[in-house]
Amino acid sequence: QEIKVISEIAHKLGVIARISIRVNPDIDAKTHPYITTGMKENKFGIDSKDIMDVFKTANELPNIDLIGIHSHIGSQITEVNPYIEAVKYLGDLIEKVEKLGINIRYINFGGGFGVQYKNILTHRYIPTEDDETTRYSPLGEHVESVLKMLSSYNKKLVIEPGRSLVANAGILVGKVLYTKQGELKKFIITDTGMNDLMRPCLYQAYHQVVPTALKDTGFETVDIVGPVCETSDFLATKRSIQVMNRGDRFAVLTTGAYGYSLSSNYNARLRPAEVLVDGDKHYLIREREKVEELHI
Ligand SMILES: Cc1ncc(COP(=O)(O)O)c(C=O)c1O
Incomplete structure (x- = not known):
C-alpha cells in the first residue's frame, strides 16, 4: 500500500x-x-x-x-x-x-x-x-x-x-533528593527519572550509575528511582553502590543514545540542560526547560 x-x-x-x-x-x-x-x-x-x-x-x-x-x-x-x-x-x-x-x-x-x-x-x-x-x-x-x-x-x-x-558520548547527571529505608529495600530517590531516561522503564535497560564523588563507604543494595508517579520510574533496581545521601550527585552512564531523544514532559517534568564537554572546555548547548515553555 x-x-x-x-x-x-x-x-x-x-x-x-x-x-x-x-x-x-x-x-x-x-x-x-x-x-x-x-x-x-x-x-x-x-x-x-x-x-x-x-x-x-x-x-x-x-x-x-x-x-x-x-x-x-x-x-x-x-x-x-x-x-x-x-x-x-x-x-x-x-x-x-x-x-x-x-x-x-x-x-x-x-x-x-x-x-x-x-x-x-x-x-x-x-x-x-x-x-x-x-x-x-x-x-x-x-x-x-x-x-x-x-x-x-x-x-x-x-x-x-x-x-x-x-551512546558512550553521553551521561545523565542527577542528585539524590531523599533516601527511604523501606521494609524490604532501600530507595534512593533522585531528581531524574523515566521522563529524562526512558530506557530502564521501557525495556529494563541497564545503565551503570556512578556517584560523582567516590568514597570508601562500602556497598549497599538499593533501588535508584525517580520522582515520577509510576512504579516503573527507576534508573536501577537491586543495584550495589556506595552509600548515597541527600544532596549527593551521581552520573548515569551511556545515555548518549535513546536518552534525550526519548525524553518527555510527562508529569509536567522539565527536561534538563545539555552540556557539551570538549577536553577541559564545556558549552551549554541546550538550556534547561522552563515552566512557561511547558504550558504554551
Ligand atoms: C531503520 C533503522 N535503522 C537504524 C536504526 C539505528 O539503530 P541503532 O541505534 O541500534 O544503531 C534504527 C533504530 O531504531 C532503525 O529503526
Missing part, C-alpha cells in the same frame, strides 16, 4: 521517487524483544512470502525507481552472526530480484551495533558488574565481516549506525 502512496505523491510532484524496500528476514538478533525488529512477529519490513510480489508491483509503478534492499534486524546487537545471516538473505534475494530485470544498486543492512553498558568505569569504590556479554564486536568488525560477502554483488553498501556512534 505504501509504495502506491509514494508513487501517487511522486506523480503529483512530477518526480521519480528512488526507494529501497525493507524486508523482514525473520532473523533473531538475540537482543531484547522490544528492540528486535527483523522477526515474523515484528511489524517491520515485508515478509518473505510477499516479497517477490511487492518487488514486481513496485517495479511496475510509474513514478518509482527501485534502487535498494534494506533490512534492520534490531538494536543493541553484540554478535556478528545475525548480520551475516541477514546479508546472506539479502544476497539470495538480490539474485531473485535481478532475474525480474530490476537493477538493485544499494544494500542497506541497517544499524543495531551494540555497545557496552556495564563496567564502563572501574574503581575500587565501584562494584564490578556481572556482564553476560563477554565480548562486544566493534562496528568495524561487523562491517568487515559482511563486506567480504557483499563484494561479489558489486553494490553500494549503506549502514545506519545510531547507538554505536553516540
Whole structure:
C-alpha cells in the first residue's frame, strides 16, 4: 500500500521517487524483544512470502525507481552472526530480484551495533558488574565481516549506525533528593527519572550509575528511582553502590543514545540542560526547560 502512496505523491510532484524496500528476514538478533525488529512477529519490513510480489508491483509503478534492499534486524546487537545471516538473505534475494530485470544498486543492512553498558568505569569504590556479554564486536568488525560477502554483488553498501556512534558520548547527571529505608529495600530517590531516561522503564535497560564523588563507604543494595508517579520510574533496581545521601550527585552512564531523544514532559517534568564537554572546555548547548515553555 505504501509504495502506491509514494508513487501517487511522486506523480503529483512530477518526480521519480528512488526507494529501497525493507524486508523482514525473520532473523533473531538475540537482543531484547522490544528492540528486535527483523522477526515474523515484528511489524517491520515485508515478509518473505510477499516479497517477490511487492518487488514486481513496485517495479511496475510509474513514478518509482527501485534502487535498494534494506533490512534492520534490531538494536543493541553484540554478535556478528545475525548480520551475516541477514546479508546472506539479502544476497539470495538480490539474485531473485535481478532475474525480474530490476537493477538493485544499494544494500542497506541497517544499524543495531551494540555497545557496552556495564563496567564502563572501574574503581575500587565501584562494584564490578556481572556482564553476560563477554565480548562486544566493534562496528568495524561487523562491517568487515559482511563486506567480504557483499563484494561479489558489486553494490553500494549503506549502514545506519545510531547507538554505536553516540551512546558512550553521553551521561545523565542527577542528585539524590531523599533516601527511604523501606521494609524490604532501600530507595534512593533522585531528581531524574523515566521522563529524562526512558530506557530502564521501557525495556529494563541497564545503565551503570556512578556517584560523582567516590568514597570508601562500602556497598549497599538499593533501588535508584525517580520522582515520577509510576512504579516503573527507576534508573536501577537491586543495584550495589556506595552509600548515597541527600544532596549527593551521581552520573548515569551511556545515555548518549535513546536518552534525550526519548525524553518527555510527562508529569509536567522539565527536561534538563545539555552540556557539551570538549577536553577541559564545556558549552551549554541546550538550556534547561522552563515552566512557561511547558504550558504554551
Ligand atoms: C531503520 C533503522 N535503522 C537504524 C536504526 C539505528 O539503530 P541503532 O541505534 O541500534 O544503531 C534504527 C533504530 O531504531 C532503525 O529503526
